[in-house]
Structure formats: C-alpha cells, structure tokens
Amino acid sequence: MTQLTENARKYLQKKCRGMVMSKECSLKDPTTKEKVLSVWPMLGLDTYLGVMHRIILIEDMGLNNELPTIAINIQTFFDALNKSVVIDDIVNVKLNGQSIGTQDMAYSPRLTLYTNKLHTPLSEVTKIFDGVNTKIDVIEEVKLHKSLFISYGGKDEQVASSINDKIKSKGVLTWFFPDDATPGEKLHRMMFNGVNEYDRVLLICSESSLSRPGVTNEIERVLEREAKEGGSSILIPVTIDDYVYGDWHADRPDIVQQIQSRVITKIDTSGKNFENQIEKIVNVLLK
Numbered sequence: 001m002t003q004l005t006e007n008a009r010k011y012l013q014k015k016c017r018g019m020v021m022s023k024e025c026s027l028k029d030p031t032t033k034e035k036v037l038s039v040w041p042m043l044g045l046d047t048y049l050g051v052m053h054r055i056i057l058i059e060d061m062g063l064n065n066e067l068p069t070i071a072i073n074i075q076t077f078f079d080a081l082n083k084s085v086v087i088d089d090i091v092n093v094k095l096n097g098q099s100i101g102t103q104d105m106a107y108s109p110r111l112t113l114y115t116n117k118l119h120t121p122l123s124e125v126t127k128i129f130d131g132v133n134t135k136i137d138v139i140e141e142v143k144l145h146k147s148l149f150i151s152y153g154g155k156d157e158q159v160a161s162s163i164n165d166k167i168k169s170k171g172v173l174t175w176f177f178p179d180d181a182t183p184g185e186k187l188h189r190m191m192f193n194g195v196n197e198y199d200r201v202l203l204i205c206s207e208s209s210l211s212r213p214g215v216t217n218e219i220e221r222v223l224e225r226e227a228k229e230g231g232s233s234i235l236i237p238v239t240i241d242d243y244v245y246g247d248w249h250a251d252r253p254d255i256v257q258q259i260q261s262r263v264i265t266k267i268d269t270s271g272k273n274f275e276n277q278i279e280k281i282v283n284v285l286l287k
Helices: 003-016 067-072 074-084 122-130 154-169 187-197 213-228 253-260 274-285
Strands: 020-022 025-028 035-046 051-057 093-095 098-100 106-115 135-140 148-151 200-204 235-239
Touching (some): 003 020, 003 035, 003 051, 035 074, 051 074, 067 074, 067 122, 122 135, 148 154, 148 213, 154 274, 200 213, 200 274, 235 274
Parallel strands (some): 148 200, 200 235
Antiparallel strands (some): 025 035, 035 051
C-alpha cells in the first residue's frame, strides 16, 4: 500500500467515523489486455447514518485518459468490493429498529474522487461523471493543507530533508531549498518571497540553524508578517536538540522570547516517534 493510499484511507475514516474497506482494481488496455493503471475503490462504513461513503483513489488523475473507463465501471468496482468483505456481526447499524450488515447499507449519493494531482479541468471531470448520472466531489490532496516553507541552517540539511520528505508524503506542498531553489535567483529575494508567500513557516531551532544569519533574517521576516496580519500564527518551531530551550542568546532578545513562548516540537528523525511527530505538524496544516 502506498503512502497516497494510506492518506486516502485516513481521509475517508475521518469522514465516515468507521471502518474502511478497499481493494486495488486494475484498468487494462482493451486491445493488449495489459495493465495500464491501478485505482483504489474504498468504502467507508458510516454506522451513524447507515450508509457507505464511496471514494476512488486515482493517482495523477486525468493524466492517462482513464476517467471515462472509471466512470462506466463505478458500479462494478463497488459491488465487487462490497461482496469481497461482508460484515454483519462487527458493524451493528440499526435502522428502524433492525440491525443491518454491509450488504443492506445504501451507498452515499455522491462519489469522491481522491488524487494527489488533478491533470484535467474540473469541469471536464464533472462532465464525464454526469454522463453516468453520478455526482462527484474531487479532493486534490495538496489543497487539503496549508503550504509550508522549510527554514534551516546548512549543516542541518540532511535532517531538514528527512522532515521535508515525510511532510510532503502526507500531501503537503512545501518549499525546500535543495528541491525548489531557482538557479540564478538572488538568495535574499528568494527567501523573502518564500516566507511571505507560503502559508506557514517551519523553523528548525537547532544550535546550527539558529546560529546562521540567514535563518535569523527569515525569523525576523516571519515575525514582521505575523504582526502585519494582526498577530496571526505563521511560524512553527521544531527542534532536534535542546539549544533553543536555554543556551540560545541572540543579538535580539525579543526574537528569543518570541520563539520560546511557543510550543516547540522536538523531532528525532531516527526515532520510533518520528511518524507521530510529523503527524502533529501535518494536523496543524489542515485547512
């Protein structure tokens, strides 16, 4: 199961507040019969309403002209999934005083299409599914979260890269210097634009990073932006050592106070809690 599949499952679990069933389905070339693409139909059991919410996960939706084929096979996908996992005893849904199992639960009226990236106009997607009398909602993963600028010192690049990769895997749009810097662009202008254009700024508060003048400048720009926006919370401080808690003495004590007055999450990229630490950050970025 890919990270994208896991992200879609978690999205559906939050929506239905219940169990999620899923099964990979292959789309084949009608001539060669070879596998062209895999999609993941998912059913979320909403035991409160007594319905099953439907999602189809499509990676890079619209890139392979797969939508017409998916549209005409919706019923086949979900009927096969429903029959593959019949749950009567585990799910105790009562409608009109009677317990029912998944075979008796109705599908929700709208179908959700979940993707990491949409490669075709939304109006075209809607038109395709209107053709099979199906109303849809399209979830483009990157739009579920606020964007994030990663601020760090050069010696922390390896750690920052691990943090960035894990956050990106959750569907968050990030700006990370080695991946996103424009060749030839002036550094001060690029950093100024980054801390002002992205929704939030993740600051790595290690001894190495906080000692760098460039990082200090980025902190100043973010704090100025927060003040202009009426005291909004833009900066998300994290640390990989204990320097920020006591040994940090900057030229501007007010900056130290501004950072230390916030909740600072400690991150260990090699530890068993790394996943949970990243989840906390991603939850903050949910729109």
